[in-house]
Amino acid sequence: xxxIFGLRNFGVNLTRLAPGGESALLHRHSKQDExxxxxxxxxxxxxDVEEIxxxxxxxxxxxxxxxxxxxxxxxxxxxxxxxxxDRAAGDEGNYPRDDLEASLRPDGKWVFKHKDGxxx
Amino acid sequence: xxxIFGLRNFGVNLTRLAPGGESALLHRHSKQDExxxxxxxxxxxxxDVEEIxxxxxxxxxxxxxxxxxxxxxxxxxxxxxxxxxDRAAGDEGNYPRDDLEASLRPDGKWVFKHKDGxxx
Numbered sequence: 001x002x003x004i005f006g007l008r009n010f011g012v013n014l015t016r017l018a019p020g021g022e023s024a025l026l027h028r029h030s031k032q033d034e035x036x037x038x039x040x041x042x043x044x045x046x047x048d049v050e051e052i053x054x055x056x057x058x059x060x061x062x063x064x065x066x067x068x069x070x071x072x073x074x075x076x077x078x079x080x081x082x083x084x085x086d087r088a089a090g091d092e093g094n095y096p097r098d099d100l101e102a103s104l105r106p107d108g109k110w111v112f113k114h115k116d117g118x119x120x
Numbered sequence: 121x122x123x124i125f126g127l128r129n130f131g132v133n134l135t136r137l138a139p140g141g142e143s144a145l146l147h148r149h150s151k152q153d154e155x156x157x158x159x160x161x162x163x164x165x166x167x168d169v170e171e172i173x174x175x176x177x178x179x180x181x182x183x184x185x186x187x188x189x190x191x192x193x194x195x196x197x198x199x200x201x202x203x204x205x206d207r208a209a210g211d212e213g214n215y216p217r218d219d220l221e222a223s224l225r226p227d228g229k230w231v232f233k234h235k236d237g238x239x240x
Binding site: 001002005010033035061063065067084 | 121
């Protein structure tokens with residue numbers, strides 16, 4: 001949503017996560033901070049440390065190089081939440097449970113590779 | 121709230137604005153982008169262009185060097201909203217209706233001066 005207003009320093013998503021859905025693969029960023037705020041439903045915050053069921057009004061923040069995380073909807077109701085992330089140059093995505101590494105190119109596009117460096 | 125989680129690239133406030141309250145003086149930033157999302161109540165978005173009454177679920181974004189803005193609560197109910205802003209180095213605050221200029225020091229503290237340069 002930030003793009004609508006011409007924001008360039010960070011991005012804002014209003015995400016509607018269907019039952020059974022996952023917001024992303026379990027991941028952490030090297031430079032980008034992230035923040036989520038739950039508006040509806042009870043998504044589960046899954047990290048490489050623990051799992052927590054969230055509810056409306058709860059929030060969580062993920063500093064760069066912190067714990068890996070994802071939101072999963074294990075209920076039969078839609079979950080709705082706001083996601084914020086800055087656009088730090090040279091950011092990389094690390095996926096501890098998947099054969100995937102991501103890097104942000106200078107033109108703002110993400111490049112995805114296997115962990116041994118082979119491109120997808 | 122971002123500080124609680126150790127976020128450094130942007131800040132997050134959950135603001136409760138009492139009836140008659142103003143979130144800030146009318147202002148714009150030179151480098152910082154800002155975003156607000158209304159959770160409760162009907163705060164009025166006042167800008168140097170127009171005024172808009174917001175309601176829960178509505179949002180607004182203010183790119184650096186864009187229109188000057190503030191939120192004012194003209195109702196008799198509390199207004200609650202989320203505020204986001206990045207922490208761009210060298211940011212300055214411009215207040216078109218007040219004798220005030222603000223500049224962000226390298227140590228993260230704001231310095232406020234009259235428009236003729238005299239310190240407060």
